[in-house]
Amino acid sequence: MNEKMSQAPLLEVKHLRKLFPAKSGFLSKEKTFIKAVDDVSFTLMPRETLGVVGESGCGKSTMGRSVLRLIQPTSGEILYKGQDFMKLSGADLRRVRSEMQIIFQDPYASLNPRMTVGEIIAEPLNIQKKYSSKEETRDHVVKAMEVVGLNPKYYTRYPHEFSGGQRQRIGIARAIVLEPSLIVCDEPVSALDVSIQSQVLNLLKDLQSSMGMAYIFISHNLSVIKHISDRVMVMYLGHVVEMAKKTELFSNPSHPYTQALMSAIPLPERHSKRKKIILQGDLPSPANPPSGCIFHTRCFMAQEICSTQKPELKDIGGGHYCACHFCGKCQQGE
Amino acid sequence: MSKKVFGFFNKQKEYEKEVLENGTAARYSGFYADSFKRLKKNKMAMFCAIVLILIILVAIFAPLLAPYDPTYQDYSAVLASPSLAHPFGTDEYGRDILSRIIYGSRVSISIGIVAQVVASLVGVTLGAVAGYYGGVVDSIISRIMEIFQAFPDLIFAMAIMTFMGKGVLNLFIALRLLTWVRTARMIRGSVMQLKEKEYIEASRANGASTFWIITKGLIPNCLSTIIVMVTLGIPNAIMYEASLSFLGIGIQPPTPSWGNMISAAQTFISYRPVYSIMPGIAIMITVIAFNIFGDGLRDALDPKLKS
Numbered sequence: 098m099n100e101k102m103s104q105a106p107l108l109e110v111k112h113l114r115k116l117f118p119a120k121s122g123f124l125s126k127e128k129t130f131i132k133a134v135d136d137v138s139f140t141l142m143p144r145e146t147l148g149v150v151g152e153s154g155c156g157k158s159t160m161g162r163s164v165l166r167l168i169q170p171t172s173g174e175i176l177y178k179g180q181d182f183m184k185l186s187g188a189d190l191r192r193v194r195s196e197m198q199i200i201f202q203d204p205y206a207s208l209n210p211r212m213t214v215g216e217i218i219a220e221p222l223n224i225q226k227k228y229s230s231k232e233e234t235r236d237h238v239v240k241a242m243e244v245v246g247l248n249p250k251y252y253t254r255y256p257h258e259f260s261g262g263q264r265q266r267i268g269i270a271r272a273i274v275l276e277p278s279l280i281v282c283d284e285p286v287s288a289l290d291v292s293i294q295s296q297v298l299n300l301l302k303d304l305q306s307s308m309g310m311a312y313i314f315i316s317h318n319l320s321v322i323k324h325i326s327d328r329v330m331v332m333y334l335g336h337v338v339e340m341a342k343k344t345e346l347f348s349n350p351s352h353p354y355t356q357a358l359m360s361a362i363p364l365p366e367r368h369s370k371r372k373k374i375i376l377q378g379d380l381p382s383p384a385n386p387p388s389g390c391i392f393h394t395r396c397f398m399a400q401e402i403c404s405t406q407k408p409e410l411k412d413i414g415g416g417h418y419c420a421c422h423f424c425g426k427c428q429q430g431e
Numbered sequence: 432m433s434k435k436v437f438g439f440f441n442k443q444k445e446y447e448k449e450v451l452e453n454g455t456a457a458r459y460s461g462f463y464a465d466s467f468k469r470l471k472k473n474k475m476a477m478f479c480a481i482v483l484i485l486i487i488l489v490a491i492f493a494p495l496l497a498p499y500d501p502t503y504q505d506y507s508a509v510l511a512s513p514s515l516a517h518p519f520g521t522d523e524y525g526r527d528i529l530s531r532i533i534y535g536s537r538v539s540i541s542i543g544i545v546a547q548v549v550a551s552l553v554g555v556t557l558g559a560v561a562g563y564y565g566g567v568v569d570s571i572i573s574r575i576m577e578i579f580q581a582f583p584d585l586i587f588a589m590a591i592m593t594f595m596g597k598g599v600l601n602l603f604i605a606l607r608l609l610t611w612v613r614t615a616r617m618i619r620g621s622v623m624q625l626k627e628k629e630y631i632e633a634s635r636a637n638g639a640s641t642f643w644i645i646t647k648g649l650i651p652n653c654l655s656t657i658i659v660m661v662t663l664g665i666p667n668a669i670m671y672e673a674s675l676s677f678l679g680i681g682i683q684p685p686t687p688s689w690g691n692m693i694s695a696a697q698t699f700i701s702y703r704p705v706y707s708i709m710p711g712i713a714i715m716i717t718v719i720a721f722n723i724f725g726d727g728l729r730d731a732l733d734p735k736l737k738s
């Protein structure tokens with residue numbers, strides 16, 4: 098691929114918001130909303146892997162699905178290869194959709210139990226009417242199975258006959274069969290045995306280097322994120338609190354929340370001096386997020402200003418973004 | 432970038448033999464064909480299917496098969512016992528019972544099948560719409576269903592028959608007003624569950640139309656529910672018709688139905704038992720055949736039960 102071309106971003110997401118109406122009181126007229134994703138912006142380059150990490154319920158899945166418009170975002174802008182993805186409809190939308198795919202967490206719910214492996218992997222080709230003949234479609238599916246390490250003799254088997262790891266390979270084959278430019282991977286290994294996880298992660302990495310797609314890789318597991326990402330985005334309560342190149346983020350975590358997450362990773366070195374940071378309190382409800390800095394109710398560094406003033410997500414140097422009033426001014430675990 | 436990528440991994444030559452010739456890929460022809468293959472292996476279900484086809488053929492070709500006009504009254508042979516001329520004997524007006532059973536199958540089968548299919552179509556459509564779209568649409572449909580469900584079935588049917596008058600069409604309506612609700616509720620529940628499944632989301636992510644999602648994603652996964660409802664609903668409707676006719680508010684004589692024949696025969700049950708036994712057996716065979724065939728079909732439609 099041309100070097101200059103690859104400098105143009107594949108995906109630009111600006112001020113993405115998704116509010117879900119929350120069940121309010123029986124008689125109350127007042128409408129409340131769950132702010133699942135609140136003002137998220139990022140850019141994704143071709144062939145890049147953006148890791149998205151955060152506790153369960155912080156809006157990672159909602160963000161990933163909103164980017165693909167599987168959930169209609171409440172507001173925000175999504176530019177895909179420079180065109181306004183939010184405004185597309187009909188045939189244009191369908192065409193762009195063929196370049197964007199998703200891999201799910203649950204290897205059981207993500208495959209139609211009434212379709213054979215071959216039909217599941219052929220579905221994107223059939224929806225997009227890629228080939229006019231059944232033979233061409235079948236040949237392409239057989240190749241895709243081969244690429245993800247599934248023996249094509251399983252073509253006519255049903256998904257329930259496979260293990261979780263193999264099912265995830267079927268899901269991956271379905272995602273790559275149209276040779277997309279972007280795949281949202283929503284916790285693709287979280288439901289798998291640890292021994293299988295690295296196989297699937299390595300498969301995803303290999304596919305990326307041979308096919309050149311970009312990943313938005315969602316996980317609550319920092320070790321997985323560290324293994325696969327080029328850049329990492331840390332989310333908390335629907336907000337981006339920190340975003341940086343992987344090496345930068347892991348060597349210099351600047352947001353107190355990121356520091357807390359990292360202190361929880363078990364270290365391989367025995368004599369680590371690192372102290373585990375234990376967050377106080379529970380995760381606040383996204384229906385009623387704290388004022389000022391959304392993290393102040395649990396932050397070990399919180400000051401007066403934090404509960405009143407919202408910190409901006411600002412560049413603290415070299416594309417390292419952090420949303421904290423005291424970014425870079427703190428030492429881990431102080 | 433496209434095409435070439437797969438080219439690198441293209442070992443198709445090696446697989447050509449295995450998959451496309453010896454493998455199952457060449458033989459596989461889709462979900463429904465596959466299900467039919469499984470059904471054919473179920474001997475009992477296939478036997479019942481043949482029985483049902485025969486019963487349906489009898490209903491269709493009743494005028495050719497019946498030895499007598501079912502309303503022809505032969506006063507020289509009233510309540511005759513079985514003989515060569517009248518294999519099942521005659522009734523109190525000297526009408527041939529075999530001919531009346533043959534013609535009676537028309538009422539039972541048409542009420543059963545046509546009405547149940549219509550009810551299922553209504554039920555499946557309304558249930559699927561309520562489940563798929565949710566919101567206000569769902570609320571409205573659900574309220575209507577609750578109203579219908581508030582009455583006990585037979586009482587409801589009797590009330591309608593009394594109110595609208597007797598007749599085949601009214602019987603139709605009375606029976607159908609009951610059963611679509613059950614179908615609709617089941618389908619609504621299934622669709623609500625299914626539409627949240629990630630494989631439906633995967634189809635949508637690829638730009639699938641609503642039609643595609645309904646026909647490829649939802650229906651095949653609801654199909655066994657629908658099949659069971661229809662095949663068990665048919666004998667149920669046949670029983671209801673028989674009950675209403677037995678109570679004298681269903682099909683009116685001289686038009687024969689299995690239900691009104693049993694009703695008329697009860698007076699003579701000790702004198703001429705064959706008169707009531709024969710329509711009873713007809714109902715029994717039909718109902719049992721539908722039940723067994725329905726079970727077989729449900730199993731065949733579930734790939735998980737493949738042996």
Ligand SMILES: Nc1ncnc2c1ncn2[C@@H]1O[C@H](COP(=O)(O)OP(=O)(O)O)[C@@H](O)[C@H]1O
Nearest residue numbers: 117131133152153154155156157158159160383
């Ligand atoms: N369809 C929905 N309706 C209402 N609330 C939702 C819906 N989907 C997600 N949420 C809420 O949005 C928040 C973010 O959820 P999610 O994106 O699934 O988080 P994550 O993937 O990070 O675990 C959660 O509080 C969740 O309860």
Ligand code: SF4
Nearest residue numbers: 390393396403421422
């Ligand atoms: S702004 Fe204050 S509360 Fe928020 S992360 Fe920084 S120190 Fe903690």
Ligand SMILES: [Mg+2]
Nearest residue numbers: 157158159284
């Ligand atoms: Mg999630």
